[in-house]
Amino acid sequence: MTPQPDPYTPIRRRQPPAFNTPNVVLGVIALLVVIHVFRVYLASPLVEGWMILNLSFIPGCYADLAEFCLVREPGAGAWTPASYLLLHGDGMHVGLNCLWLLVFGTPVARRIGAQRFLAFMIAGSVAGAALFYVFEPGLLAPMIGASGSVSALMGGACRFALPRAGGIGLMRAGARLPLEPILSCLTNRTVVVFVAVFFVTNLAFSTGLGGAFGPGNVAWQAHLGGFIFGFLGFALFDRRDTIGPGRPAI
Template sequence: MTTEPDPYSPIRRSPPPAFNAPTVILFSIVVLVAVHFFRVYLAGPALEEWFVLNLAFIPGCYGDLAVDCSDRLAGVDYWTPASYMLLHGDAVHIGLNSLWLLVFGTPVARRLGAQRFLAFSIAGSVSGAALFYVINPGLLAPVIGASGAVSALMGAASRFALPRAGRISFMRADIRLPLEPIATCLTNRTVVVFVAAFFGTNFLFSTGLGGALGEGNVAWEAHLGGFAFGFLGFALFDRKMPGSPAF
């Protein structure tokens, strides 16, 4: 009689192939690209404007009703903190987010499974929108992009996929490793350097000095909100394994 091996056994096995991305990652990228292609290249100006009004996150619309918000669908404020991640500004914007989704989302998706991964990504997007709103409550410009969710995946990957020494490879991360407590993670020099680089880059964006890294406005607030949620709250979504802490 044979039994199937337990994928979460503490016994170390060879990591999966580097480019064997989970189906949920490939599906997510296809959806993002399809929505962008339709909105930019197939939809006319009126339909494109409808997409932005009803899917983008607009902080100022949560206050007193402004003229700019009057044409939105009823109840739109309930879903836009998540749906704004479906929209992107241009090919570079969606290309970078798709790349980071592939790199950082792969180990998280392998560890969580498809349903938990999608729930975690949505929660990361909402967390990014929440911090953006706190800092820019009256802004009527639309916020778009999957960067809040991707940043949450970066924060989550920091909790288990960064080695203490050696070469970093998120695509080959050992998903069976127990989740380290936050305090222990912060004694890992690799994690500290990664977190510092993330916050440092977004600090440049916040001061306007990051223009050389990309054109257009960057929603660094959503990046920070998503990353903080992913780093601090990943344990709430993690599959419990022997040795895993609550936080």
């Protein structure tokens, strides 16, 4: 007689593999790479110039400080705080952003789903542009890159993945982990060390010391703006069924 399973025995669910990356993350990475390859290697100088002028974030154009701002598309000022995330300076720039997008975007997308993930990335980009504008309101050079959005993903991961997972477990983290309160995160050793390294690194770039360790002209303000938004505002995008009983939504 075949023994029957005990109905009271808990069912062990298999953990998702570490590199089971959500399709939305892979799609965003592919989009960034395709746009970069097209702009750098396939587009004509005229098309490339149009992309930089109308997709990058140029703070000084909001005050019409240069004639070239007048030839931008009429709605450029409305969409460029988000669209600048689509452009990158060189292969290393897009490669690093895609790497961190893979690492930190995977747990966030797995937790909140594709639509909320995209909305969160766009909001992080806008937050990064906003803080960049505060520091550089008259700058007429274009600001590009997905670093503001990626930093927002890092900040969001600090609210649920880093406190309890960390390391390789970060890629497996998802909806099962509770959303940690802000004060609880700030007393978690893993989160505190990560945040400290993040801010010290950006402080080094802000003082020019970071040039010895990476490319110059780093928009550290956008990094900080995206990270602060992601850390403080992640609960606004989190699904209610993942917050957990008794957990505050902030």
